[in-house]
Amino acid sequence: MLDSPEIVRGQKTRMRLAWLGLVWVVLCAAAPLAAGTLRGRVTVLEKDGKRAQDTDEAVVWVEGPKVRMRPTGSTVTMKSKAFVPRVTVVSVGGRVEFPNQDSIFHNVFSVSGENRFDLELYKKPKSGFKVFDEPGVVRIYCNIHPQMSGFVLVRDNPFWARVSADGSFTIPDVPAGAWLVKAWHERSGEVVKELEVPAAGLTDVDQKLDATGYKQVAHKNKFGKDYAASGVRY
Numbered sequence: 657m658l659d660s661p662e663i664v665r666g667q668k669t670r671m672r673l674a675w676l677g678l679v680w681v682v683l684c685a686a687a688p689l690a691a692g693t694l695r696g697r698v699t700v701l702e703k704d705g706k707r708a709q710d711t712d713e714a715v716v717w718v719e720g721p722k723v724r725m726r727p728t729g730s731t732v733t734m735k736s737k738a739f740v741p742r743v744t745v746v747s748v749g750g751r752v753e754f755p756n757q758d759s760i761f762h763n764v765f766s767v768s769g770e771n772r773f774d775l776e777l778y779k780k781p782k783s784g785f786k787v788f789d790e791p792g793v794v795r796i797y798c799n800i801h802p803q804m805s806g807f808v809l810v811r812d813n814p815f816w817a818r819v820s821a822d823g824s825f826t827i828p829d830v831p832a833g834a835w836l837v838k839a840w841h842e843r844s845g846e847v848v849k850e851l852e853v854p855a856a857g858l859t860d861v862d863q864k865l866d867a868t869g870y871k872q873v874a875h876k877n878k879f880g881k882d883y884a885a886s887g888v889r890y
C-alpha cells in the first residue's frame with residue numbers, strides 16, 4: 657500500500673530536521689571558541705620622568721571571562737630577609753608555599769581583606785603555606801622584618817601575563833567579548849581599560865602606569881602596631 661502524501665511529507669520533514677541537527681553538532685564540535693591574543697606594552701613612569709627599571713614586576717590581566725580552571729599555585733621563598741619572587745600570581749584556590757631558607761625566624765602574614773593570613777614563626781628548613789580563595793591583590797609582610805614585603809595577585813581566570821623587562825606582554829586565548837583589562841604595578845596601583853576583544857585579538861593594548869606620586873610609607877605589623885613599638889625581637 658502506498659503512503660499518503662501527508663505521511664511522505666512528514667517523513668521528509670523529519671529527515672531534513674535530522675540532517676540539520678547532525679550538521680549543527682558537527683559545526684559545533686569543529687568550531688573553536690572565538691579567542692584571540694592580547695598584545696601590548698606597559699610603561700611605568702617614575703618621578704624623574706624616566707621609565708621604571710622594574711617594569712617586569714608589573715602584571716596585566718583580563719577581568720570578566722569565566723572559565724573552569726584547575727587551581728595553580730606557586731612558591732615564595734624567604735631568603736636573605738626578602739620574599740623571592742617579590743610579585744607572584746596564582747589562581748583562585750591556588751596554594752602558595754612559603755619556605756624559609758634563612759636561619760632566622762620569619763613570620764609571613766597579610767591583612768588584605770578576605771585573603772588575610774598569619775603563618776606564625778618558623779625558620780629554615782621549615783615551610784608554611786596559604787590557599788588563596790579570593791581574587792585580588794594581597795600584600796604580604798614579615799612580622800619581624802618591616803623591610804620584607806611582597807605581593808600575591810589572585811586571579812579567577814588564566815588570562816593574565818607578567819610584563820617583560822622591555823614592557824611588552826602577551827595574553828593568549830582571550831575569549832572574544834567586552835572585558836576590563838587591568839595593568840598593575842606596586843608603585844602605581846591599577847589602571848583599567850574597557851576593551852572589546854575581537855576573535856582576532858588585539859595588538860596595541862598599551863597601558864601607562866603613573867608611579868610619580870608614589871611615597872614609601874611605613875606599614876604596621878600584624879597587630880596593627882608600629883614595628884619599633886611592638887617590642888618583638890628575634
Ligand SMILES: [Cu+2]
Pocket residue numbers: 737761762763798799800801804
Ligand atoms: Cu622576617
